[in-house]
Amino acid sequence: QVQLQESGPGLVKPSQTLSLTCTVSGGSIISGGYYWSWIRQHPGKGLEWIGYIYYSGSTYYNPSLKSRVTISVDTSKNQFSLKLSSVTAADTAVYYCAREVLPASNLDYWGQGTLVTVSS
């Protein structure tokens, strides 16, 4: 059973960089056929796709966030990470990591999510 777990600071100051890590267990991140994704959910709102990475390092980002987002992978630790720069209060959200199955591209496993609040 694949499990994903987000970790990182729950509070980030405005203009700083939000950094989160997703640790994958029960499966290898380098097994082909999956993208590793980040999705967020603003309080009381819907889901927003942030981007994803393949184990080789290829990345794809939401155009609306592309200038501020970096997703990276550490295959030795079976982890992938999210960095979102120049954050504002509008980036306050629950951040989820998830596994995307290729080629169907559905998200079959999700982390429990972590709330990140942007506030001084």
Place this chain on the structure above:
Amino acid sequence: QSVLTQPPSVSGAPGQRVTISCTGSRSNIGAGYDVHWYQQLPGTAPKLLIYGNTNRPSGVPDRFSGSKSGTSASLAITGLQAEDEADYYCSSYAGSYSWVFGGGTKLTVL
């Protein structure tokens, strides 16, 4: 405003059938891309409910079914149960290696 349009809320009594629509455009659903559905119970992470328009992952009851036609898709829930009360989201590929979600629909079991 979400790229995929869902009704904000639907409701039904136990045992009834409800449907949730997901309307897109020729850039996403209408381009032939698959639609997936997710169920989010209160305070939990979303869970895959339907993938590839009509397929149920193992463990999802056959009370849940999906369909797609043209630029729209639908999720149907039959034999409504109290435990089905949740938020439901559709998603689809939007081209250029990007994905979109619907705004979500809150299902209330009366």
